[in-house]
Amino acid sequence: MKNIILLFLLGSCLSACAQKNNQNPYGLTIVNDYRAYHTDYKINPDHELVEIKKAIPSVVLDIRYATKNNFMQQVMYKQARAFARKPVVEQLKKIQAILNKKGYGLKIFDAYRPYAITVAFYQKASDKNFVANPAKGSKHNRGCAVDLTIIDLKTGKDVPMPTPYDSFAPEAAPHFENLPPAVIKNRDFLIATMQANGFKVIYNEWWHFDFNGWQDYELMDIPFEKL
Structure with missing residues (x-):
């Protein structure tokens, strides 16, 4: 259940982050939201x-x-x-x-x-x-x-x-x-x-x-x- 909640939070954070990344003139996906990053490495520690x-x-x-x-x-x-x-x-x-x-x-x-x-x-x-x-x-x-x-x-x-x-x-x-x-x-x-x-x-x-x-x-x- 904990992992499911974390995955949901990660998806929400990354979605919000992706909206910001639409402003990138090259169309790149760039993680600039600390909450999304934090949730991500809690799921996969290698990303820290x-x-x-x-x-x-x-x-x-x-x-x-x-x-x-x-x-x-x-x-x-x-x-x-x-x-x-x-x-x-x-x-x-x-x-x-x-x-x-x-x-x-x-x-x-x-x-x-x-x-x-x-x-x-x-x-x-x-x-x-x-x-x-x-x-x-x-x-x-x-x-x-x-x-x-x-x-x-x-x-x-x-x-x-x-x-x-x-x-x-x-x-x-x-x-x-x-x-x-x-x-x-x-x-x-x-x-x-x-x-x-x-x-x-x-x-x-x-x-x-x-x-x-x-x-x-x-x-x-x-x-x-x-x-």
């Missing part, structure tokens, strides 16, 4: 957006979009927090354990990103190849993408990579070869570790990893402060 730092306390956060140190050169997030769907966080926890045994750790730049932020990025970005098209939405909007690098646990410093985070340079591509061998080794180590544990790097950003199975999750537009 989990705060990464709470689940993996040893992770380092460098949430650039909560600062002006980003390609937009303005604060985009009101809070310096990182969320991802529950299965995504579970895989990140496994990866952190693997890295720790080798003297490394994860540093996360970004994870779940509300859809409204994706729209703002696309409007301002000088190179549209490096930002998601709001006509399709982003894996970040689904809580199924993470932007990250690795740090050396002994020094606490970032391991050298081909480019800084959010670089639009050609060197940011994960298969770019005209680089120092040590940098290629670091990049390939990160990519191999992530791809062996449920993620796939995208074609033009060595730091961006999509979760395998992202198709099972809806686009979201709920701000951090409501989560």
Whole structure:
């Protein structure tokens, strides 16, 4: 009986949410109603957006979009927090354990990103190849993408990579070869570790990893402060 009531509530909430989504110029279904989202993950816990730092306390956060140190050169997030769907966080926890045994750790730049932020990025970005098209939405909007690098646990410093985070340079591509061998080794180590544990790097950003199975999750537009 409890499940039947929850399903009824979910249907009602999603119906109300869908009416709002008719206003989306691309015809996308975007969950922007917290009640609908809350009811949904109570039925399916995998749909919950989990705060990464709470689940993996040893992770380092460098949430650039909560600062002006980003390609937009303005604060985009009101809070310096990182969320991802529950299965995504579970895989990140496994990866952190693997890295720790080798003297490394994860540093996360970004994870779940509300859809409204994706729209703002696309409007301002000088190179549209490096930002998601709001006509399709982003894996970040689904809580199924993470932007990250690795740090050396002994020094606490970032391991050298081909480019800084959010670089639009050609060197940011994960298969770019005209680089120092040590940098290629670091990049390939990160990519191999992530791809062996449920993620796939995208074609033009060595730091961006999509979760395998992202198709099972809806686009979201709920701000951090409501989560």
